[in-house]
Amino acid sequence: MCPLAEILHSKGYELSGWTNRADSSVVTWVDEFYYPPVATPEAIYDAKWEAKKYNVTFYLDDTLAQKYFSLSPAYDSQVTAPPTTPTKQGYVFRAWVNTETGADTTFPYTCKGDASYYPAFDPAPNTK
Numbered sequence: 195m196c197p198l199a200e201i202l203h204s205k206g207y208e209l210s211g212w213t214n215r216a217d218s219s220v221v222t223w224v225d226e227f228y229y230p231p232v233a234t235p236e237a238i239y240d241a242k243w244e245a246k247k248y249n250v251t252f253y254l255d256d257t258l259a260q261k262y263f264s265l266s267p268a269y270d271s272q273v274t275a276p277p278t279t280p281t282k283q284g285y286v287f288r289a290w291v292n293t294e295t296g297a298d299t300t301f302p303y304t305c306k307g308d309a310s311y312y313p314a315f316d317p318a319p320n321t322k
Contacts, residue, residue: 204243206269206306212239245269248308252290254280256312267305275301285315 212221215238245268252263252275263276279287289298290311299311 204241206246207243208246209241210244211242213242214239245271248305250305250308251310252276253293253310253312256291258293258310258312262313269305269307271305272302273305273309280313282313282315284318286318288314288316290314 213219214221220242221239247266247268250265250267250273251261254260254262262280265273267273275290281287290301291297291314292299293310293312298314
């Protein structure tokens, strides 16, 4: 990455190059250095940012030993729960629990970074 890119930051985004306002051409990084096609004093370039991708993983249980579902959403995109939920005999699925906070999670939510979840179950009501 270009040394200039290390100075410029935008939370959740990476600097991927520059767009020339005059002709919309994109200038990218080459071998960790910035090479403009033809730099002129009049040229105006805008930073080109790309949203970072994150890992969101759902596990089969709270041991986090076996993945159930995973996705790679971009920063600021909506994260939805898996289309199906795991099952456990004698229990009903209650919610996906965030492994970091221990809290039940409401979906959809806006992606701000990596996250992982395990299912929470409640005892099934007795049916006779």
